[in-house]
Amino acid sequence: xxxxxxxxxxxxxxxxxxxxxxxxxxxxxxxxxxxxxxxxxxxxxxxxxxxxxxxxxxxxxxxxxxxxxxxxxxxxxxxxxxxxxxxxxxxxxxxxxxxxxxxxxxxxxxxxxxxxxxxxxxxxxxxxxxxxxxxxxxxxxxxxxxxxxxxxxxxxxxxxxxxxxxxxxxxxxxxxxxxxxxxxxxxxxxxxxxxxxxxxxxxxxxxxxxxxxxxxxxxxxxxxxxxxxxxxxxxxxxxxxxxxxxxxxxxxxxxxxxxxxxxxxxxxxxxxxxxxxxxxxxxxxxxxxxxxxxxxxxxxxxxxxxxxxxxxxxxxxxxxxxxxxxxxxxxxxxxxxxxxxxxxxxxxxxxxxxxxxxxxxxxxxxxxxxxxxxxxxxxxxxxxxxxxxxxxxxxxxxxxxxxxxxxxxxxxxxxxxxxxxxxx
Amino acid sequence: xxxxxxxxxxxxxxxxxxxxxxxxxxxxxxxxxxxxxxxxxxxxxxxxxxxxxxxxxxxxxxxxxxxxxxxxxxxxxxxxxxxxxxxxxxxxxxxxxxxxxxxxxxxxxxxxxxxxxxxxxxxxxxxxxxxxxxxxxxxxxxxxxxxxxxxxxxxxxxxxxxxxxxxxxxxxxxxxxxxxxxxxxxxxxxxxxxxxxxxxxxxxxxxxxxxxxxxxxxxxxxxxxxxxxxxxxxxxxxxxxxxxxxxxxxxxxxxxxxxxxxxxxxxxxxxxxxxxxxxxxxxxxxxxxxxxxxxxxxxxxxxxxxxxxxxxxxxxxxxxxxxxxxxxxx
Numbered sequence: 045x046x047x048x049x050x051x052x053x054x055x056x057x058x059x060x061x062x063x064x065x066x067x068x069x070x071x072x073x074x075x076x077x078x079x080x081x082x083x084x085x086x087x088x089x090x091x092x093x094x095x096x097x098x099x100x101x102x103x104x105x106x107x108x109x110x111x112x113x114x115x116x117x118x119x120x121x122x123x124x125x126x127x128x129x130x131x132x133x134x135x136x137x138x139x140x141x142x143x144x145x146x147x148x149x150x151x152x153x154x155x156x157x158x159x160x161x162x163x164x165x166x167x168x169x170x171x172x173x174x175x176x177x178x179x180x181x182x183x184x185x186x187x188x189x190x191x192x193x194x195x196x197x198x199x200x201x202x203x204x205x206x207x208x209x210x211x212x213x214x215x216x217x218x219x220x221x222x223x224x225x226x227x228x229x230x231x232x233x234x235x236x237x238x239x240x241x242x243x244x245x246x247x248x249x250x251x252x253x254x255x256x257x258x259x260x261x262x263x264x265x266x267x268x269x270x271x272x273x274x275x276x277x278x279x280x281x282x283x284x285x286x287x288x289x290x291x292x293x294x295x296x297x298x299x300x301x302x303x304x305x306x307x308x309x310x311x312x313x314x315x316x317x318x319x320x321x322x323x324x325x326x327x328x329x330x331x332x333x334x335x336x337x338x339x340x341x342x343x344x345x346x347x348x349x350x351x352x353x354x355x356x357x358x359x360x361x362x363x364x365x366x367x368x369x370x371x372x373x374x375x376x377x378x379x380x381x382x383x384x385x386x387x388x389x390x391x392x393x394x395x396x397x398x399x400x401x402x403x404x405x406x407x408x409x410x411x412x413x414x415x416x417x418x419x420x421x422x423x424x425x426x427x428x429x430x431x432x433x434x435x436x437x438x439x440x441x442x443x444x445x446x447x448x449x450x451x452x453x454x455x456x457x458x459x460x461x462x463x464x465x466x467x468x
Numbered sequence: 469x470x471x472x473x474x475x476x477x478x479x480x481x482x483x484x485x486x487x488x489x490x491x492x493x494x495x496x497x498x499x500x501x502x503x504x505x506x507x508x509x510x511x512x513x514x515x516x517x518x519x520x521x522x523x524x525x526x527x528x529x530x531x532x533x534x535x536x537x538x539x540x541x542x543x544x545x546x547x548x549x550x551x552x553x554x555x556x557x558x559x560x561x562x563x564x565x566x567x568x569x570x571x572x573x574x575x576x577x578x579x580x581x582x583x584x585x586x587x588x589x590x591x592x593x594x595x596x597x598x599x600x601x602x603x604x605x606x607x608x609x610x611x612x613x614x615x616x617x618x619x620x621x622x623x624x625x626x627x628x629x630x631x632x633x634x635x636x637x638x639x640x641x642x643x644x645x646x647x648x649x650x651x652x653x654x655x656x657x658x659x660x661x662x663x664x665x666x667x668x669x670x671x672x673x674x675x676x677x678x679x680x681x682x683x684x685x686x687x688x689x690x691x692x693x694x695x696x697x698x699x700x701x702x703x704x705x706x707x708x709x710x711x712x713x714x715x716x717x718x719x720x721x722x723x724x725x726x727x728x729x730x731x732x733x734x735x736x737x738x739x740x741x742x743x744x745x746x747x748x749x750x751x752x753x754x755x756x757x758x759x760x761x762x763x764x765x766x767x768x769x770x771x772x773x774x775x776x777x778x779x780x781x782x783x784x785x786x787x788x789x790x791x792x793x794x795x796x797x798x
Binding site: 121124125127128145146148149152244293294295296297298299300302303308431432435438439440441442443444445446447448449464465467 | 543544545546558562563564622625626629630631632633648650651652736737738739741742744745746747748761762763764765768
């Protein structure tokens, strides 16, 4: 589920489609038959076929045509092209990072309250539903999964540095970000090696999402430059860098996977969907990893929703899929089969999810950490430029880590970059 | 242009040398079979039509439409507001645009100039009569060209990696400090340029080689008999005879080099669309993509596309002008 990988042919095709197909007549001719064929666009690498097969088994008359479009970004790009004037699917999966752009233009989607009633959002995490809710209250997507946060860390390296190894003790020891930095200093002093992989994803992505208000005020005003919570979140990352405990290995850079395997760093952020990635990157370290909650009050990175485009041919059939497979029971089953963490509250509280462990992570209580993380997570308002501002701040930290920006200038530089990004 | 030429040629073949052709008017003697004549006239256009139809649909229309979109604040799935030239005003004040422009030209120069010189020298060597297994070497040159860019990017990113890369391993073995190539502007240009060179220099070598093979070998033999050294032959025979091909490769490399996109996109997957936290290797094409598809600012993205188009046309025209002028000067 790498978010940033893009395929050029797909992009070029999407561009051609988006530019050439601007005459979007309403296709109309929708069918009310709940068993009409549903065209479903999903991402690669999340094994969506599993759920579809399960659905077809329970509903032998239903028909689903699943297309794995590509990465999360590719799927969003293809959807954009389709909405701008191509053939739209009946069901489409949208990753949370791409969601604000679509929520801003909610008229492109079916308001799912019209199909499932006003209370359809109640079963799911409030913030996950809020993320898919437009200004006038339309719910355009039902959350399928979330990206609850925890730190993955190497127990063997912690032990060698004289730090506790048990997840409960570790998360107690780093209950605040200051404690985390202090622990890192201890580790680096003892081993001479960096503690954490980088500060932009492992620290900033966590801290900036532990706020009550982010880049926008609740009524949609831009406050990223004046909101002290954002600055504090940013400064924690800068302090971590200044403490000399970061390896400066950016997520998805060429040194990231080797670094997990050979101990270039001992701690990395692991949203629940990344747990499998660490296993693939460093199979020889099985049993040496542990999983513990992050400092502060929970967090989330990623997760997705499923939506129905307004021009879908068979919205009724699409809704039947959503209501069957995304029900709390459906999500619990999907979790048991694939390890995808559910977004329905009762599913997150179910014993199946909470008792989840993995021998690769030394049987750490992954289920508890992840579900607590997303249950504690609080919603904040995301506007159209949330992702542009986020990238600008993140990139400034990346630039600081490679030595191009002085830590003391980083915040000012980040604000300048964010300002340029939103064209202000 | 090519349509007109095709018409004339076909007509000549069928009618023989018929000097009194007047388009659009029936001939005075009136003895011509009209029906066949009509078919003959239309056929050449029909033959070239597929290219032009496809060009108009996928080439010309998107091009013109881009000019149109550039005048709007254009959200592909939302509102579209006419803003006149505001996108261009903003573009010229945008540091990110000038940064991308500098990067584009930096990467273009570092990758193209050494590449073409190298290709020229190599073609000269491969054309040498004494070379054994010439076909093997000629075929081998094409391998980088047929390798996928994505695979090349992954391998080069590994070679230049800060922590585990081959180059830094060698530097370390020599007792030198490690270099984080992708962190600096020039360093990242070098990484990307080396990928571009790796991919294209074999292709250009083969173009030059094809040109050289068309030359009579006696010319070189005569030069050898007259006592010209290999270097003198290269300067006074090879380069002047290849002039048209050199002009062609320079113009093609310019067009390709100024639109470079895939390599900077793939070389630093961690910061994707900006090619580094400080946009140190973001090219114009990548900046366009970031604005258009990363941020859904199609209007602004189109304005970047228009600027890029103008730049490519100006540079290509300049190339052409310079190369034809030097030819006249001789």
